[in-house]
Amino acid sequence: MTLREAIDAVRFHRRLLAPAMAAVALAAGVVAGGVAMGDGLRGALAERTAARLGPITSAVIGPETGFREAFARNLAADLPGYVVPAYQRDGVLTPEGGGGRQVEVWGLDATVSQALRDPELLPPPGTVRMDAALATALKVKPGDRLVLRVSRPSALGRDVALSKEDDAIVGMSVEVGPLLASRWPADLSLRAGATPPDTVLVDLKWLQARLGVPSRVNRLLAAGGTAAHLLAEVKEHWDLPDVGLSVVQGAEPALATDRVLLDDDVTALAKGPGASAASVWFVDRIGHADLSLSYAFIAAVDTNDPGPAILDLLPPLDAGDIALNAWAAEQLDVRVGDTVSVRYPTFGSARELVWKDTSFVVAGIVPMEGAAVDPSWMPPIEGLAGRATCREWNPGLPVDAGRVTDADEAYWSTYGGTPKAWVSLDAARSRWASPLGLATTLRLQDVHAQKDHLAGAALRVRDALDPSRLGLQVVDVSALRASASKPANDFAGLFAGFQFVLLVTAFALAAMQSALVYERRADEIGVMRAVGWSSWRVLSAIGLESLLVIGAGALMGVPAGALIARGLTRGLQSVWSGAVAGAPVVVVIDVPRLLTASFLTALVAWVALVLMVVPLVRRPPRALLGGRREAAAPRGPAISAGVAVLALAGAVALALTAPRLGAAEAFFGVGALALVGGLAAVDALLRARGAPRRDGPMGGATRRPGRSLTVVGALASATFLVVGVGLGAGRAEEDPIVRWSGTGGYPLLAQTSLPMLHAMDDPAGAEAMGLPKGLFAPGSVLAMPRVDGDDASCRQLGSARAPTLLGVDPRRLAARGSFRFVDPPDHGWNALTEATDPTVIPVIGDDATVTWGLHLAKGDELTWIDGHGTSVRLRIVGVLSNTVLQGALLMDKAALEARFPGSRGARTFLLDVGSTQTATASAVLDRAFSDLGMSVVPTAERLHAFADVEDTYIAIFRALGALGLLLASAGMGLVLARTVEERQGELALARAIGFSSRTLRRRLVMEHVGLVALGLGLGIVSAVLAAWPVLTAPNAAPPVALLTGALVLAVVFALVALDRMAAASIDQVSWRVLARDRV
Amino acid sequence: MEAPNLALRDVRKRFSPDEPWVLEGVDLVISPGDRLAIVGPSGSGKSTLLAILGLLEAPTIGRVEVHGQDTAGLSEDARAAIRRDLIGFVFQEHHLLPHLTALQNVLLPVHADRRPSREDVARAESLLDQLGLGDRVGHLPGELSSGQRQRVAVARALIRKPKVILADEPTGALDPGRSRSLVSMLVDIDPEMAVVVVTHDPAVARALGTIWSLRDGKLEPADRT
């Protein structure tokens, strides 16, 4: 047959071929639509990743108080691209009506405007810029006023007891500027994870002034250039002030730190020549008999190191000895040999200072001259350094101005912070050394005594140190970015599985419809064979003709796919918005890709069609000419029954032993086995019924078991997708009341910048903090101390991504039944307190944090530097299902406080107020704790924010399931059409003798209802099996109503498809068939 | 004398083991130039016999020989090739392809192994003309009457100059005049071509000469009445 004739044939048979073409178009459209949605999803993820930090390739994270802007400028000059200096603090942004949110505040200067070529980007001082999403969440619009609360940066970190708390939070009234159009630069956070915190931009100078850090920045964002390049430049350009160190001139040059205690790395320099460690301590009083003096510095010097000039003036000092300066000796009226008492502070394991008393024997009195008068010994403590009089002192330590005498004032104005007493470093070590350290200064040797010896000493120190160990960290942004696009659950496999099920369904139906065409035209094949055409010749003729039809269908599949994807997306965003919470589902119409997908589907369908036509062509011609059909397959039900039993047993076994809940493999493994088993059972049933029966339900089904199976399978697969996703991804995960859910049964999550020292659910504590009586029942608040990860003091070795640590009371969580383990520890929550090895601390994290954030599993360890500066191993002993505490590892509270002394006092809270009271409670908390920088969010909202990638996937799964149902319903219609085709004569006769077409239609539909029921039933059973682990979890709450709705819809779908097809097919049955002699 | 073109040796046929035999031992030899008519009541198995003879169907028992060779072991495609080269078949239900014109339908057997040449087309047109369809060459079967379709089917059977023509009631839908001219055309077109016609029409049967009657599954010579 020539192409011409093939075209003629297609044209002649257009009415017969149109449904086949439509079926191919639908199948190709479904696959192309799936591709469009998949591309959209990938695109959205990629866009999200790209938006993350925009063009930034690497960054420097500095200490809280920052580094010099000059350092930033020098770096910028040597780097390609541009370098944006920034000052970043965490803050809470509260609109007038309350409801503050935690934000990252970024102070940026004109560099960023230049870099982005957007002169309007930077807000004028006093305004904040945010993106529309944050504005919506805060319910504000440009021009509205907000309060921005930011904790004041402190060189000490609030880990250290010396930091001051009274004005720790700076409150600023700000105006909302024009909203940012795109995610970048609204997405500047350097934190890892799929859900970056909200970000606001402010003017750099304005922020620096408000926070009291003029000319300091703590972030550098570099666009262009690698992290390695940036690191090299940092090492080249850094200087001591950039890490809070300075060299001051005293009797010899002295290295001071604005953090009071020197880092271990710095102290270690004292082990070498040229530097000697000393610890200068602020003591509360020194007393002798009735006399005492208040507030003095005592310097502990290393008497074994000949460096510092003061040693020449000091007597030999044993651990119990002290040397007073002449002024102090006079005040206390002591002589050599007298005993003095000293009251001094130590850092306990808690935040509060612990005061201790000790005594020393006076070993010598140092005259007020030479090296003994040297204010350079005093550490640059905030609130002391630079104050003109003692009355202006305001350090983090309690200072009572009433105890300051005129003599003290005179000493301060004459000698400044010159130590009033001297002890040996060993004496200090045994008294006030803490895990945080001991040395406060290094006395450097002034060997050369050159003119610029100070600079020389500084240079020597600088060269000996590694800035990246002192708080100047270089972060590779591309690694961070990669972590941002990782959804907390790996749905990629699931997505592929879904698309595959859909593809198989689509193509089975397309092939079935096309094959129907040629079965209808069997007599034509018979004629060709009868007049001597070889089977190959016949096949190629059919192949050519069907290629035209299927090709046309494939072409139509592209617009069909676009329409399907668009329609579904719209549906998702409107009809199902409740279920998907408006998760952004976009569609990418990439015509070449859709064409490819469409044509591949068509090609597969075409190959399947040809394979289905081969046996037809091979049949003896007379059988074809006579319109004689094959008899029912002779095979008995035994084989099918065997397959059914095996597959179903396998499915049950796999469901019961599925190692991890919701894993894609287990889900599809169980589902596929159950489907296969069920289909085999149906097949066995149909075969067991033997000879076809014409009436009643299943009458049409037993007639052609293969065809019925195809469509039952399609319907079952689609139902499986819809129900399986519904059950497996139920939103019960987010139910704020359900305790096993990710909320832990706590509706509210509160976080503060400063620790709360009282318990909110203790009546006395609540009263002390001014909370209304009975707001929180005892035991309803889980207050957790927190060690922030992922920030400037990044503690996890070898990685820029450190999780936050939270201290929890394991018994509390165990008793409450909060959260759900996907990989439970051996003894549940108690595993946190069962430390077998003192150097290993057990921790528990959620799936998102452990598996996807850290790429670890239960049993793995990570290494941290604890608050004592020693390295500890954190062993993951259990993995929770996703929780509202994503990004954190949970540790026993007592262990956390012991290991991280500065963490004392809770900063993260889970609050149970009963679901009805959440609004009231969050308003009360907002007001009561704004000075702690508290932000309160509903846990459900928080979880939702974590899950938006997953939500997008689930939304698409629902869409694919719906598509599957659509296809399967269409397939149902096709089966009916073929039944009608085969029984034309019967039906024509029925009409001829007066059956109304309505009656016939109803009978036909009824015959196929059994298939619909089978398909749905099989799909539901398979889905229940596949989702078994989730369903059997404690207090599982599958969304039954939603699913019932979906299934009712599916039944209606299928019935309508059947009815329409019955009506259309019956209309085509003509009396002519009666006139035809079919042998 | 050359080997007969077609021969049936003790052919028996039934359509399933539960059904009675349709043919119960038929022997038939068809030699070049033979003119046979097969008569018998409706349902006696005439069409079945013709189909077996035309290699469209296999016998349940017995042999079908082509030029003395048994065809039992042949593949379906080998049978198709024999049909192509040896046999012209006229079906009772004429079986024209509905999307092809009368001329294209006539040329269909040519397409089995080559593209029709100019001579093929000329021959097809001349055949149609001889059958009184000269003005219907471009019509689709749907646009032809039952009798016209039957004649197109006859032309299709003749297009490849078969050695044997097997026609199943080719005159069923024709008036007596057209029946006569159709039969005489079949008889006259090629003296070497064997003609086997299943018919109810005694006039047609007489025109052919030898008449066999199919009764109770057996073939027997019929009275020449």
Ligand SMILES: Nc1ncnc2c1ncn2[C@@H]1O[C@H](COP(=O)(O)OP(=O)(O)O)[C@@H](O)[C@H]1O
């Ligand atoms: N494909 C078939 N399957 C079953 N029985 C058949 C088939 N074809 C013909 N028969 C039966 O064989 C017998 C002979 O039919 P047929 O050869 O068409 O008779 P005739 O052409 O003489 O009217 C009839 O009883 C018919 O029912």
Ligand SMILES: [Mg+2]
């Ligand atoms: Mg017949």
